[in-house]
Amino acid sequence: MKKISTILILSLLFFAACSSGDDGGETNGGNETESFDRSAMLAHWADDVIVPAFQNFNQSTSELKSATDAFVANPNADDFATLRIRFRKAYINFQHVSMFEIGKAEELNYRNFLNTYPANTANIQIKIASGSFNLELPSSFAQQGFPAMDFLLYGLAENDAAILEFYTSGENVENYRSYLLAVAERIDSLTAEVTESWTGNYRTTFVKNTSSSSTGSVDRFTNDYVMYFEKFLRSGKIGYPAGVFSGTPSAVNVESLYAGNLSKELYLEALNAFSNFFEGKGFDSNPNGKSYKQYLQYLDSMKDGQDLAALISSQFSAAKNQANSLNSNLKEQVESDNSVMLAAYDELQKATVLLKLDMMQALSISVDYVDSDGD
Amino acid sequence: MNSKRSKYLNSYTEAAPLAVFRLLFGLMMFASIVRFWWNGWIEKLYILPKFHFSYYGFEWVKPLGNFTYLIFTICGIAALFVAAGYKYRLAIITFFLSFTYIELMDKTTYLNHYYFISVLSFLMIFLPAGAYFSIDAINDPKKGFQKIPCWCVDSIKLMLGIVYFYAGLAKINSDWLFRAMPLKIWLPSKYDLPFLGDLMQQEWVHYAFSWSGMLYDLSIPFLLLWKRTRLFAFALVVIFHVLTRVLFPIGMFPYIMIVSAMIFFSPQFHHKILKKLADWFKIDISIFDNNRRYFLKPKTRKILTGIISVFFVIQLLFPWRYLLYPGELFWTEEGFRFSWRVMLMEKAGYAQFKIVDGKTGKRFYVDNSDFLTPFQEKQMSFQPDFILEYAHYLANHFKKDGHQNIEVYVENYVALNGRASDPYISPKTNLLNFTDSFKHKTFILPFKDEIKGL
Structure with missing residues (x-):
């Protein structure tokens, strides 16, 4: 009896000591x-x-805001052209941060506020007409961010002169100006908030949380990263416009619907940003480092399986190569020959399987923190 | 032979071990129910999902909306009654039925551990576990018995022995022993465990764990049976299960197994435990020590031992049913469940369903998250019976939406034990041409590798 209780007590102590690492504890x-x-x-x-x-993107949102400021103060064709250039640049830079929906961004619903498309143009016009709106409501996702700006800068009328008129001489001129400015300001303020949290405390929290549990940074980030690829890159940019899920191609679902030939560029930029992240490339001229590719190579070195990291890299290349045959305006692509869109989807789909299935399994990360018991 | 048999059936032992087992089993089950509730799993697993995966033949067992909580309540109270030995027979039957109902509601949550609980509580219906150290025996001394037939205690031991031994047999395969799979995937991800984290990165550790796990499972029933190795074996039981608890998310199961293994100890040991408990609760333990024997009328005994014999024959044969199916068991999972195949596979899938109008050829893909929880989607995507059931559910759903000439196809990839993902279900098969049955599912594509062994 004594011996048995000693065994039990010792094991419980051991167990208590070991399981403290379970709860997202921090270790070096x-x-x-x-x-x-x-x-x-x-x-x-x-x-x-x-x-x-984020710093780079925040720079461009702040430039976007000042360009909007200058334009609404004194609407003219030159400032309008500048504003459009700033808009395109910011939208492209956004593709480098959209996948990082963790921490402050997740808390704020950042991606939904900045890039829910298609924009709800009817509601935007109702709000402009009434002059009263609250962009902080979750119900207003589709009335702000880049898709709303896309509509306000490119979609109000058939030609540029007619669009400009909405801000110079049309009905509700003031309301158009103030709505445009509010959208630009909100893009900038949300971005500043997320950027500040990364340059502030969140960076340390993120890096220090090396726990292997589902609350650890690697687990949570990987779930978000893969989910971004599946839902936002594959389905959002290509799948929905191509009608993969509905059976009917639907050009209105293209990102940057009104700006014309921006959509493919956004897609390629996102694809590049995503694959660079996988490969461990630093943003812009920042140094390279360890990322999923190196992690998989480390784990693979102990496996007799195939080189998964190389398979994923080459699938990214295949998707990029396929993108060469896409029209620079995806709306036109959908309308003229949707099969090229479907081909793009197929390449992204292959990458999704490799990421969500093979990579997650190799990293032993479970999808979406399913926290029930296992066998 | 016959006299040996009747001699065994007529031999008696102390009822104390079975009473301790009953007490701890009931408490553990109560704790499990509370924990399940506390974690919000009742809502998450049984209330929120729009759709539930049923076991073949048990489609009528479904969660009952908010009444599901009532089932859990009944189950929890029954567990407490079992522990206390209050209206024992009614309590254990209620427990068995409510617990099994819960498990049958959705096969997404299938775990061998839950099956083990169902099987064990079924067995306990036929055992006089409430005859000693129970409220029943206090209330009605006629129901109290100090001695019960040996086979009553031994059948619990046999059940535990089957679980371990079969779990060990299932590990005799090339993936487990010669590729150290799936431990080679699972252990390195525990890099942040104190003391063990770095060890978990070593390849030899993966092999050591695989081989010793197999040897442990095969030998532990015998080591526990033999008096001279019993204490050592129990220490192994504790170490093994504590380790699995530390390494894997397996909930209450390690504790249940540790506690269950105590039944192998001598009656004296159990008397000491009960004496301690009696002192705490100020119960006069001597009232249970009435020297009465639990005597069964020959006819009743015949029926009881008959039921239990049939039960064990089924237990011994059922795990081998996979031999009746072609193809690799780990790949097709035909005959995988209810066979003590524990921790053998790291398997995941990706399933994209395509709804096609057979006449116009128009097609669209299904967003699984519209219909399934992440957990259901995960389990569905690599198990053929789930895939088939889901396909029929989708067809019904879209029929109601007004779609016509519906055909359902799936593009499905599965990765097993570190192999690269491969197509799993034939993408050219209209799944609606098949209904679930115990027959081999011909739409499963063949496994491209080979796993040798049992």
Whole structure:
């Protein structure tokens, strides 16, 4: 009896000691030469990609805001052209941060506020006509952000002169100006808030949380990263316009519907940003580091399976190559020959399987924090 | 032979081990129900999903909306009654029925552990576990028995022995022993465990865990049976299950197994436990020690031992049913469940369903998250019976939406034990041409590799 209770007590103590690591605890794990250094990976993600990408994007949102400011103060064709250039630049830079919906961005519903498309143009016009609106409501996702600006800058009328008139001499001129400005300001203020949290405390929280549990940074980030690829890159940019889910191609679902030949550029930019992140490339001229590719290579080195990291890389290349045959205006592509869109979808689909199935399995990360018991 | 048999059936032992088992089993089950509720899993697993995956033949067992909580309440109270030995027979029958109902509601949540609980509680219906150290025995001394037939305690031991031994047999395969799969995937991800994290990165550790896990499962029933190795074996039981608890998310199961293994100890040991408990609760334990024997009329005994024999024959044979199916068991999963195949596979899938109008050829894909929870989608995407059931559900759904000439196809990939993902279900098969049955599912594409062993 004594012996047995000793065994039980000792094991409980051992168990208590071991399981403290369960609850998202912080360890400096991975300093050994043997194991993969996850904190170095997290630091690379934060310091060489996420933070600089946000700073860069925030720079362009602030330029977008000042260009809007200048335009609405004195609407004229020159400032309108400048504003459009700023808009395109900011929208492109946004493709480098959209996948990082974690921390402050997740809390704010950042991506939904900045890029829910198609824009609800009827509601936008109702709000402009009434002059009263609250862009902070979740119900207003589709009435702001880049899709709303896209509509306000390119979609109000058939030609540029007629669009400009909405801000110079049309009905409700003041309301158009103030709505445009409110949209630009909100893009900028939300971005500033997310950027500040990354340059502030969140970076440390993120990098230090090397826990292997489902609340650890690697687990949570990977879920978000893969989900972004499936839902926003594959389905959003290509799948929905191509009618993959509805059976009927639907050009109105194209990103940047009104700006014309911007849509393919946004798609390619997002694809590049996503694959660069996978490969461990630093944003812009920032240094390269460890990312999923290196992590998979480390794990693969112990496996007799195929080189998964290389398979994924080459699938990204295949998707990019296929994109060469896309019209620079995806709306026109959908309307003229949707089969090219479907071909693009097929390439993205293959990559989705590799990411969501093979990569997640190799990393032993479960999809979407299913927290029930296992066998 | 016959005299040996009747001698065994007529031999008696102390009722204390079975009473301790009943008490701890009931408490553990109560704790499990509370934990399940506390974690919000009743709502998440049984209330929120729009659709539930049923076991073949049990389609009528469904969650009952908010009354599902009532089932859990009944189950929890029954567990407490079992622990206390209050109206024992009614309590254990209620527990068995309510617990099994819960498990049958949605096969997404299937776990061998839950099946183990159902099987064990079924067995306990036929055992006099409420005869000693129970409220029943206090209330009605006629129901109290200090001694019960040996086979009553031994059948629990046999059940535990089957679980371990079959779990061990299932590990005799090339993936487990010669590729150290799936431990080679699972262990490195535990890099942040204190003391063990770095060890988990070593390949030899993966092999050591695989081989010792197999040997442990095969030998532990015998080590527990033999008096001289019993204490050592129990230490192994504790270490093994604590380790699995630390490494994997397996809930209450390790504790249940540790507690269950105590039944192998001598009656004296159990008397000491009960004495301690009696002191705490100020119960006069001597009232149970009435020296009475639990005597069954020959006819009743015949029926009881008959039921239990049939039960064990089924238990021994059922796990082998997979031999009746062609193809690799791990790939097709035909005959995989209810066979003590625990922790053998790291398997995941990706399933994209396509609804086609057979006349016009118009097609569209299904967004699984419109219909399934992430957990259901995960389980569905690599199990053929789930895929088939879901296909029929989708067809019904879209028929109601006004679609016509519906055909359902799936583009499905599955990755098993670290192999690269491969197509799983024939993408050219209209799944509506098939209905679920125990027959082999011909729409499963063949496994491209080979796993040798049992």
